[in-house]
Amino acid sequence: MISQEVRAKYRPTIGIECHVQLKTKTKLFSAVGNDAREAPPNTLVSHIDFGLPGALPVLNEEAIHLATRAAFALGAEPEHFSKFDRKHYFYPDLPKGYQISQYDQPIIAEGSVAIEVDGQQMTVGVTRAHLEEDAGKSIHHAGQDYSLVDLNRAGTPLLEIVSEPDMHSAAEAKAYARELYLRMRYADVSDANLFYGNMRFDVNVSVSQTDQLGTRSETKNLNSFKAVEKAIEYEITRQIELLEAGKEVVQETRGWDDSKQKTFTQRTKEDAEDYRYMPDPDIPPIIIEQGYIDKIKKDMPKLPPELREDLAKLDVETSVIEDILDRPEILETVTKVLENGNAKSARRTAFWLLQTQPQDGEEKRSIEIDIERLNELSGLLDENKLSSTNAKMVFEEMLFTDFSPTRIAEDKNWLQVSDEGEIAKIVEQVIADNQKAAEDVKNGEMKAIGFLVGQVMKASQGKANPSLAQKLIKNQLGL
Amino acid sequence: MGQWLSISQIAGGVSSGKLKAVDLVEQSLKIITDKKEYDAIIATTEERALRRAQQVDAGEITGRLAGVPFIAKDNFLAFGAETTAASNILRGFNAPYQATAIEKLEAEGAICVAKANLDAFAHGTSTENSDFFTTKNPHDKTRVPGGSSGGSAAAVVLDMAPFALGTDTGGSIRQPASFSGCVGYKPTYGLVSRSGVVAMGSSLDVIGPLTRTVEDAALVLDVIAGRDDLDGTTIERDPAGYTKLDDSSLKGKKIGVVCEHMGEELDPKIIEIVNGAVKKLEDAGAEVTEIRLPSLPMALAAYYILCPAEVSSNLGRYDGQRFGYNFGEAKNMNDSYSKSRGRGFGKEAKRRIMIGTHVLSTGYYDAYYKQAQTVRTKLINECEEAFKQVDFLVGPVAPTTAFKIGENTGDPLKMYLGDVMTVGVNLIGNAAISLPAGEIEGLPVGIQLMAPQREDRKLLSLAKQAEEVLA
Numbered sequence: 001m002i003s004q005e006v007r008a009k010y011r012p013t014i015g016i017e018c019h020v021q022l023k024t025k026t027k028l029f030s031a032v033g034n035d036a037r038e039a040p041p042n043t044l045v046s047h048i049d050f051g052l053p054g055a056l057p058v059l060n061e062e063a064i065h066l067a068t069r070a071a072f073a074l075g076a077e078p079e080h081f082s083k084f085d086r087k088h089y090f091y092p093d094l095p096k097g098y099q100i101s102q103y104d105q106p107i108i109a110e111g112s113v114a115i116e117v118d119g120q121q122m123t124v125g126v127t128r129a130h131l132e133e134d135a136g137k138s139i140h141h142a143g144q145d146y147s148l149v150d151l152n153r154a155g156t157p158l159l160e161i162v163s164e165p166d167m168h169s170a171a172e173a174k175a176y177a178r179e180l181y182l183r184m185r186y187a188d189v190s191d192a193n194l195f196y197g198n199m200r201f202d203v204n205v206s207v208s209q210t211d212q213l214g215t216r217s218e219t220k221n222l223n224s225f226k227a228v229e230k231a232i233e234y235e236i237t238r239q240i241e242l243l244e245a246g247k248e249v250v251q252e253t254r255g256w257d258d259s260k261q262k263t264f265t266q267r268t269k270e271d272a273e274d275y276r277y278m279p280d281p282d283i284p285p286i287i288i289e290q291g292y293i294d295k296i297k298k299d300m301p302k303l304p305p306e307l308r309e310d311l312a313k314l315d316v317e318t319s320v321i322e323d324i325l326d327r328p329e330i331l332e333t334v335t336k337v338l339e340n341g342n343a344k345s346a347r348r349t350a351f352w353l354l355q356t357q358p359q360d361g362e363e364k365r366s367i368e369i370d371i372e373r374l375n376e377l378s379g380l381l382d383e384n385k386l387s388s389t390n391a392k393m394v395f396e397e398m399l400f401t402d403f404s405p406t407r408i409a410e411d412k413n414w415l416q417v418s419d420e421g422e423i424a425k426i427v428e429q430v431i432a433d434n435q436k437a438a439e440d441v442k443n444g445e446m447k448a449i450g451f452l453v454g455q456v457m458k459a460s461q462g463k464a465n466p467s468l469a470q471k472l473i474k475n476q477l478g479l
Numbered sequence: 480m481g482q483w484l485s486i487s488q489i490a491g492g493v494s495s496g497k498l499k500a501v502d503l504v505e506q507s508l509k510i511i512t513d514k515k516e517y518d519a520i521i522a523t524t525e526e527r528a529l530r531r532a533q534q535v536d537a538g539e540i541t542g543r544l545a546g547v548p549f550i551a552k553d554n555f556l557a558f559g560a561e562t563t564a565a566s567n568i569l570r571g572f573n574a575p576y577q578a579t580a581i582e583k584l585e586a587e588g589a590i591c592v593a594k595a596n597l598d599a600f601a602h603g604t605s606t607e608n609s610d611f612f613t614t615k616n617p618h619d620k621t622r623v624p625g626g627s628s629g630g631s632a633a634a635v636v637l638d639m640a641p642f643a644l645g646t647d648t649g650g651s652i653r654q655p656a657s658f659s660g661c662v663g664y665k666p667t668y669g670l671v672s673r674s675g676v677v678a679m680g681s682s683l684d685v686i687g688p689l690t691r692t693v694e695d696a697a698l699v700l701d702v703i704a705g706r707d708d709l710d711g712t713t714i715e716r717d718p719a720g721y722t723k724l725d726d727s728s729l730k731g732k733k734i735g736v737v738c739e740h741m742g743e744e745l746d747p748k749i750i751e752i753v754n755g756a757v758k759k760l761e762d763a764g765a766e767v768t769e770i771r772l773p774s775l776p777m778a779l780a781a782y783y784i785l786c787p788a789e790v791s792s793n794l795g796r797y798d799g800q801r802f803g804y805n806f807g808e809a810k811n812m813n814d815s816y817s818k819s820r821g822r823g824f825g826k827e828a829k830r831r832i833m834i835g836t837h838v839l840s841t842g843y844y845d846a847y848y849k850q851a852q853t854v855r856t857k858l859i860n861e862c863e864e865a866f867k868q869v870d871f872l873v874g875p876v877a878p879t880t881a882f883k884i885g886e887n888t889g890d891p892l893k894m895y896l897g898d899v900m901t902v903g904v905n906l907i908g909n910a911a912i913s914l915p916a917g918e919i920e921g922l923p924v925g926i927q928l929m930a931p932q933r934e935d936r937k938l939l940s941l942a943k944q945a946e947e948v949l950a
Binding site: 047052053054055056086092096097276281283 | 555556564569572574575576578673674675676677678680681682708709710711712788789791792794795796797798800801802812816836839840841844848
């Protein structure tokens with residue numbers, strides 16, 4: 001273990017390469033379905049993906065459209081001229097012997113992403129983002145002398161977003177990874193489903209005591225924010241320990257073992273391959289006119305930075321805003337209520353929705369709740385006709401019926417009672433049943449009054465107005 | 480040559496019922512059998528061809544090429560026989576789809592009867608690099624037919640079919656046409672889809688016909704030309720098509736003789752034939768001038784960098800894992816790769832893979848590949864300038880007539896030098912044709928006519944008139 005002091009001597013530097021799977025209907029270069037999630041192995045494979053003799057890649061225009069949207073999400077515009085190159089290596093899941101990628105003229109040349117870490121704003125530079133095809137999947141069964149290859153994923157369009165080495169902690173890296181995720185999702189570029197590997201992160205980590213960067217390791221294929229954070233933390237510690245022990249950090253590619261929470265060596269620099277990049281003669285260069293860019297820009301939905309500005313009107317903590325952004329279906333409903341001009345109702349809606357665990361099909365229902373009913377429910381709170389607990393219960397009922405909140409509250413007998421006489425009777429009973437607590441209150445232990453109010457609420461099945469109950473308790477105890 | 484009517488006459492005869500497609504296919508197959516000793520053919524597609532012929536005769540298949548038999552170079556993916564590209568590594572490969580060119584020809588009723596020999600993967604100028612056998616020149620069995628479309632050229636000259644398809648990456652249609660004595664047409668790059676054709680140098684490869692006449696070449700081109708959703712580099716066809724050729728006189732046509740191709744490396748007797756042909760064109764009214772393309776002498780060097788680079792990349796997929804030859808006894812993955820490729824590829828394929836791999840390697844890319852691309856760009860610009868001064872360019876096709884089998888096999892560099900007159904056109908991407916222009920000691924000699932990109936109809940018009948003038 002290294003101490004905090006030792007750790008503080010080193011400054012980590014982190015860069016991230018993120019592969020985003022684009023949600024095109026068909027693959028990047030063939031007219032075969034792109035959604036390989038549930039497909040049996042090798043059923044989404046054309047002669048092009050299979051690398052048959054004579055098969056030629058034909059660029060899917062939709063990928064250019066999505067890359068253009070992604071450019072906006074990265075604070076950039078696509079390049080007017082870019083091209084595809086071949087990256088050569090031999091592997092059974094790479095049928096052509098090369099991967100079609102973009103080498104020196106990527107579709108997105110430069111961008112930036114603003115993030116907030118511990119209340120501090122910072123900007124992470126995006127060096128470039130390029131289009132490439134995914135390889136197939138190799139499956140190695142332990143103890144078998146064969147491997148299996150599934151080419152369903154071969155040819156799936158990826159956008160590889162390369163960051164500048166602008167991050168210096170695992171927290172910053174995690175925030176950046178999450179921000180990319182949100183932006184790709186809201187730009188509607190990717191399904192951005194981490195479980196299905198729609199976004200995968202490679203993290204480059206080095207540590208140094210000087211301004212000169214240290215030797216870096218690259219940990220590949222991380223598919224959750226948590227893994228990004230943990231792998232970086234592990235690498236920082238591992239590298240500092242090596243340096244403190246007088247050893248050197250080796251430049252290498254590492255993998256992440258999620259069960260052991262450790263990185264491990266995959267490939268060292270010595271066996272790094274020469275990819276022999278070459279312009280792909282089968283695919284004409286991509287030339288994008290400004291008119292095309294402007295047209296797509298006009299139809300862009302709001303992206304996280306703008307959505308955060310909108311949600312600031314809710315007057316809630318930053319973390320709540322981020323929670324809302326994590327749930328687009330909640331954002332949609334909240335935004336609708338907000339646009340309707342009722343910030344208080346929108347805030348309450350946000351909390352109701354966030355506290356309701358999503359169940360099968362529920363996302364759909366929560367969106368279907370109309371603004372009028374939400375505003376009405378919020379109004380019942382304002383008018384003290386519902387306790388906040390009962391309001392939440394009414395809200396949950398609203399997910400299942402089309403009845404108005406007032407009707408639901410009436411039917412369930414949840415409306416708050418503000419009739420002094422009725423509550424006074426309950427208070428009388430509660431004090432009689434809880435002499436000890438009543439004495440305590442009389443003796444100035446005001447904590448106990450909360451208990452008594454609770455008992456009144458319980459006895460009234462939550463309908464009593466709590467502040468009125470408190471007032472009546474005090475009255476009856478002569479305080 | 481002479482056993483066949485023109486393609487349009489054959490199709491017309493079949494359509495009107497005067498000719499039977501089955502007879503035509505049988506005639507074709509009989510000649511293939513009779514002239515087997517020339518080794519022009521790798522395999523026939525007899526069963527499928529006869530079945531299609533019956534469908535044509537029954538009126539189920541109609542079109543502008545109804546019942547016309549043809550032969551495809553064996554680097555075209557086609558049904559009815561294996562597609563090998565004359566390589567051991569593709570032995571046993573049955574194509575699950577057909578080349579677009581084949582599909583288009585079949586859609587017009589043409590019938591593929593056989594697959595022609597070639598230098599394996601089209602690497603060569605003599606068919607001696609075929610992993611199977613060397614095709615013999617129809618005029619002298621001790622000589623090569625040219626290559627790499629040597630089987631196609633010989634087949635046409637031997638009357639095995641009215642036309643054949645070839646591919647031209649550095650002269651592979653034009654040079655065998657010159658050596659064997661037929662018309663070889665190399666269209667503008669992108670005019671004919673490359674889909675379903677075993678790739679050699681993707682930025683250079685074109686598909687074209689080998690025929691007995693310019694008119695036949697124009698008709699075949701008219702059928703196979705045009706944009707294809709399966710090849711992103713294809714271009715739109717000429718809206719006027721390629722069969723309505725301008726047959727006004729040669730008067731006023733400006734033709735430039737390419738000086739750089741009339742130098743010392745050329746057999747003086749070939750210079751004589753080219754000059755004689757140019758004189759005839761001039762006599763018929765053409766205005767002849769001399770044109771200089773200063774970068775042209777560098778074309779061959781640039782070609783033998785760019786082409787192998789693309790070859791090394793395009794041959795990556797022949798790894799023994801999914802189709803074709805596989806070395807079954809491999810110890811592990813890398814062993815399987817190296818043994819399958821090591822045993823499956825012939826010498827020339829390996830040579831080009833090594834050259835290509837070298838010029839694309841880190842540290843050599845700038846020195847070789849990038850330099851070669853610069854030469855290519857210069858050449859394109861010079862050619863563009865030249866075509867502002869003249870309508871067409873003219874020159875020889877090859878520096879020699881057909882050489883003896885085995886004469887050059889020990890000297891790959893000498894073999895490569897044979898491409899010096901043809902590779903420029905592939906680097907530029909423009910249209911060119913090889914036209915029979917004479918004979919030297921019983922061996923045919925062609926001349927090459929060249930036009931700017933997309934001017935294929937103009938070039939075919941010129942060639943048709945030149946054909947008459949030279950006859």
